[in-house]
Amino acid sequence: xxxxxxxxxDAVAGIEPADRLDAIQARTATPARAARRWxxxxxxxxxxxxxxxxxVAVVSDDPAPxxxxxxxxxxxxxxxxxxxxxxxxxxxxGDSPVGPRLYREFDEVPAGDPLQAAxxxxxxxxxxxxxxxxxxxxxxxxxxxxxxxxxxxLGDGAxxxxxxxxxxxxxxxxxxxxxxxxxxxxxxxxxxxxxxxxTAAPETEVLNLVSISDPAEGAAYxxxxxxxVARGRASSYEATVPWEVRDADENVVLSGFATAEGWMxxxxxxxxxxxxxxxxxxxxxxxxxxxxxxxGEGTGVFTDTRTIIVx
Amino acid sequence: MWTADEALVQLYxxxxxxxxxxxxxxxxxxxxxxxxxxxxxxxxxGRWGRLRDxxxxxxxxxxxxxxxxxxxxxxxxxxxxxxxxxTTSEEEPGADQAVLAGGRRTAVLDALRALxxxxxxxxxxxxxxxxxxxxxxxxxxxSRGAVKSHASRGAATLRTLLEEEL
Numbered sequence: 138x139x140x141x142x143x144x145x146x147d148a149v150a151g152i153e154p155a156d157r158l159d160a161i162q163a164r165t166a167t168p169a170r171a172a173r174r175w176x177x178x179x180x181x182x183x184x185x186x187x188x189x190x191x192x193v194a195v196v197s198d199d200p201a202p203x204x205x206x207x208x209x210x211x212x213x214x215x216x217x218x219x220x221x222x223x224x225x226x227x228x229x230x231g232d233s234p235v236g237p238r239l240y241r242e243f244d245e246v247p248a249g250d251p252l253q254a255a256x257x258x259x260x261x262x263x264x265x266x267x268x269x270x271x272x273x274x275x276x277x278x279x280x281x282x283x284x285x286x287x288x289x290x291l292g293d294g295a296x297x298x299x300x301x302x303x304x305x306x307x308x309x310x311x312x313x314x315x316x317x318x319x320x321x322x323x324x325x326x327x328x329x330x331x332x333x334x335x336t337a338a339p340e341t342e343v344l345n346l347v348s349i350s351d352p353a354e355g356a357a358y359x360x361x362x363x364x365x366v367a368r369g370r371a372s373s374y375e376a377t378v379p380w381e382v383r384d385a386d387e388n389v390v391l392s393g394f395a396t397a398e399g400w401m402x403x404x405x406x407x408x409x410x411x412x413x414x415x416x417x418x419x420x421x422x423x424x425x426x427x428x429x430x431x432x433g434e435g436t437g438v439f440t441d442t443r444t445i446i447v448x
Numbered sequence: 449m450w451t452a453d454e455a456l457v458q459l460y461x462x463x464x465x466x467x468x469x470x471x472x473x474x475x476x477x478x479x480x481x482x483x484x485x486x487x488x489x490x491x492x493x494g495r496w497g498r499l500r501d502x503x504x505x506x507x508x509x510x511x512x513x514x515x516x517x518x519x520x521x522x523x524x525x526x527x528x529x530x531x532x533x534x535t536t537s538e539e540e541p542g543a544d545q546a547v548l549a550g551g552r553r554t555a556v557l558d559a560l561r562a563l564x565x566x567x568x569x570x571x572x573x574x575x576x577x578x579x580x581x582x583x584x585x586x587x588x589x590x591s592r593g594a595v596k597s598h599a600s601r602g603a604a605t606l607r608t609l610l611e612e613e614l
Contacts, residue, residue, distance in 0.1 A: 145575040148556035154468035165493040366503045
């Protein structure tokens with residue numbers, strides 16, 4: 138952190154603005170607004186973009202977005218128009234040139250205790266069809282913040298575990314990310330300790346070396362200024378993160394590269410803004426990879442992909 | 449896909465506080481900052497049909513906050529000049545209060561007020577929101593070269609003004 142960064146943050150750290158959501162909603166309310174819990178209608182867990190993950194990915198904060206009040210005309214009293222959901226980072230298993238690795242996606246789940254919600258999400262299919270679930274349904278029963286650690290109670294269907302297992306690390310990475318805290322995870326079964334205080338293994342050893350946070354699987358783009366904003370993390374040779382957009386026939390229609398903030402010791406953020414307004418409507422694959430300086434002699438490139446839609 | 453109402457709640461939960469703080473860096477007064485950011489949220493709700501994407505909505509919000517903060521400053525400058533003409537004998541509140549209150553926080557906000565608008569905006573986006581040069585250029589609608597020069601000039605002035613604090 139630079140001196141100026143510190144000064145700027147300090148200068149306004151004490152500013153706690155009044156809550157004006159009600160006032161804003163009073164100005165934006167329309168009388169005929171459908172107040173459905175839309176994610177149930179959509180068939181369970183929906184996927185959303187990672188942009189708002191900061192809202193909920195911290196256990197100590199109130200996980201539920203403030204429910205809005207309806208200020209409609211005609212005396213309508215439809216209640217709870219706000220979707221009670223939260224966006225959580227969840228790690229699943231996928232393939233890589235060096236064997237299975239963890240991939241992260243941001244999933245929107247119903248509001249509630251974030252640790253418990255993350256645990257539930259770990260036991261259901263990933264939104265990205267390339268990823269697999271490491272934990273059969275019922276194998277993880279509960280999670281709670283304990284004294285300097287996170288305690289996870291295993292169900293009867295849980296596999297035998299070691300601290301290095303990717304499945305174990307999927308839980309550790311997910312819960313630490315949700316908790317916003319690197320405290321270790323203890324695994325218990327019927328109250329007996331199965332694995333004590335497991336810490337996160339180094340990123341470069343368990344994560345796929347490139348990951349896409351945005352776009353979310355199935356994100357749609359439309360209009361003359363349609364801009365695909367891609368973000369993710371990577372550890373790639375010289376911090377170069379090549380990306381491409383492929384059409385349904387796997388032809389590369391757009392390509393370029395992003396530069397991550399670093400490489401080697403861990404995964405660093407990268408971002409790219411891609412103008413997709415000239416693409417014909419259809420389904421495309423967005424792929425981000427690591428760069429391969431060996432020209433194919435090395436272990437190969439790591440890849441993460443998302444399906445995107447251009448309308 | 450969120451509706452405009454859903455997007456509003458999500459964006460508010462994620463960014464309300466940070467955007468008010470950003471606006472405080474630009475306009476200094478918290479009440480003004482809250483008004484500015486409230487207007488920006490109303491505006492983003494109205495545009496959601498075209499934005500349809502939280503990322504684009506956030507950059508639109510930032511842009512709206514910066515532009516509206518600048519307008520608020522202009523408006524206030526006019527009002528202040530007006531007031532100054534009518535109450536010649538009264539002391540200027542800003543400077544005196546700053547001296548009395550002292551402290552690093554006030555010093556930073558004062559120093560920011562001493563900068564030209566663009567420099568102040570570039571510095572706030574860079575050092576408070578941690579935006580990249582390209583993102584700042586896009587937010588302010590200026591070239592990356594201009595961002596660079598505003599940033600270096602602004603930072604140099606600020607460091608001089610804040611010598612004791614750094």
